[in-house]
Amino acid sequence: MSRLLIIGAGGVSQVATLKCIQTGAFSEIMLASRTLSKCDAIAALAKESIDTAQVDADKVPELVTLMKDFKPDIVLNVALPYQDLTIMDACLECGVHYVDTANYEPLDTARFEYKWQWDYQERFKKAGLFALLGSGFDPGVTNIFTSWALKHHFDEITELDIIDVNGGDHGQAFATNFNPEINIREVTAECRHWENGQFVETLAMSLKQEYTCPEGVGTFNIYRMYHEELESLTKHIPTIKKAQFWMSFSDNYLKHLEVLQNVGMTRIDEIEYQGQKIVPLQFLKAVLPNPGDLGKSSQGRTCIGNIIKGTKDGKEKSIYIYNICKHEACFEELGSQAISYTTGVPAAIGTALLAKGIWNGEGVFNMEELDPDPFMDMLVEFGLPWTVKEL
Numbered sequence: 001m002s003r004l005l006i007i008g009a010g011g012v013s014q015v016a017t018l019k020c021i022q023t024g025a026f027s028e029i030m031l032a033s034r035t036l037s038k039c040d041a042i043a044a045l046a047k048e049s050i051d052t053a054q055v056d057a058d059k060v061p062e063l064v065t066l067m068k069d070f071k072p073d074i075v076l077n078v079a080l081p082y083q084d085l086t087i088m089d090a091c092l093e094c095g096v097h098y099v100d101t102a103n104y105e106p107l108d109t110a111r112f113e114y115k116w117q118w119d120y121q122e123r124f125k126k127a128g129l130f131a132l133l134g135s136g137f138d139p140g141v142t143n144i145f146t147s148w149a150l151k152h153h154f155d156e157i158t159e160l161d162i163i164d165v166n167g168g169d170h171g172q173a174f175a176t177n178f179n180p181e182i183n184i185r186e187v188t189a190e191c192r193h194w195e196n197g198q199f200v201e202t203l204a205m206s207l208k209q210e211y212t213c214p215e216g217v218g219t220f221n222i223y224r225m226y227h228e229e230l231e232s233l234t235k236h237i238p239t240i241k242k243a244q245f246w247m248s249f250s251d252n253y254l255k256h257l258e259v260l261q262n263v264g265m266t267r268i269d270e271i272e273y274q275g276q277k278i279v280p281l282q283f284l285k286a287v288l289p290n291p292g293d294l295g296k297s298s299q300g301r302t303c304i305g306n307i308i309k310g311t312k313d314g315k316e317k318s319i320y321i322y323n324i325c326k327h328e329a330c331f332e333e334l335g336s337q338a339i340s341y342t343t344g345v346p347a348a349i350g351t352a353l354l355a356k357g358i359w360n361g362e363g364v365f366n367m368e369e370l371d372p373d374p375f376m377d378m379l380v381e382f383g384l385p386w387t388v389k390e391l
């Protein structure tokens, strides 16, 4: 049984921590974050006792001291993407395996690329350690849906559309479903999609279509945008000729976002305010609702899935694999909304598969490089059942 250190105590962490306990894969769990009281609040929800600690994960020496003291086998990073590299550095120094849910981003550039973390490949290999990148829903489950489809339904995949719909309502004038700073950086970035062997750049939110979700979830406007799994999936499944990512946004969300952008509140560079340096987007995050607190007011369902086209036995075919998750059910089970839930559950599953030795290896891995079958089974077991339809 493994010892697990979880870093970060926000909305995703609450679900990931409680689900890690449910998997029974860990002998001891410690939850550490910048604000100790948030760790204690999550620990108070747990049925088993877990340790808590304060750590600034931007500082490698602090992480190393904590790891040397707690001696984890695995670190699950559910803090922010800015901390990915410092936590990976500390893992290398202490001989600890690593899992996260989002690729590294430098604070001053909203550029989503795996290159910084893929650069750790040789160091993790040499240390005999395993780093699992992007074990959330998207990235995460969407990568697994694709590799599972390739394993069981296709000889070759040629087209991929990942569609992320939040058909729910949180009852707030404006709020984001996960960390507002990361969410707004992602949504306002230029769009990139994969076509004929290269990424094609277009203006953010410049392509939309209507999409009707299955099982009566509803019809929504979805917008094409860049998402990091496009980079790893097109690298690891090179037969993919076209890959696009789509996300639903309400007119209300887009209206607020446009105004915030126009008045400069989404800027990520430092400005001087009353003798102090502040980043407008970080200030905005401080005044927006905390996504982790939206569980109580959120209603409706999310529907996230992949439409995959390709060939099998010389014939063209396409399938749709998706999960539908209900906000109210997530709140009833773990006190969270569905976005935290759909990210926290796969984070716990990836970490548990590593702890049990079902997934193993040396180096830095994206989800699609590993056997999808045990992960797909655990999705059903731990609250995210999926459906596959031939189209």
Ligand code: NDP
Pocket (backbone or CB within 6 Å): 007, 008, 009, 010, 011, 012, 013, 032, 033, 034, 035, 038, 055, 056, 057, 058, 078, 079, 080, 081, 083, 101, 102, 134, 135, 136, 137, 138, 139, 140, 177, 178, 179, 180, 182, 291, 292, 339, 342, 343
């Ligand atoms: P939150 O903002 O709710 O939580 C982030 C947590 O990290 C907070 O507890 C915060 O502490 C802590 N933290 C931030 N900086 C540091 C630091 N320097 N040292 C220690 N702790 C720190 O975010 P979410 O829970 O919404 O998101 C967590 C992660 O999940 C993000 O990386 C996000 O991108 C990712 N994500 C992935 C998805 C996927 O499907 N793959 C979907 C949604 C999210 P404090 O409370 O003190 O600020």
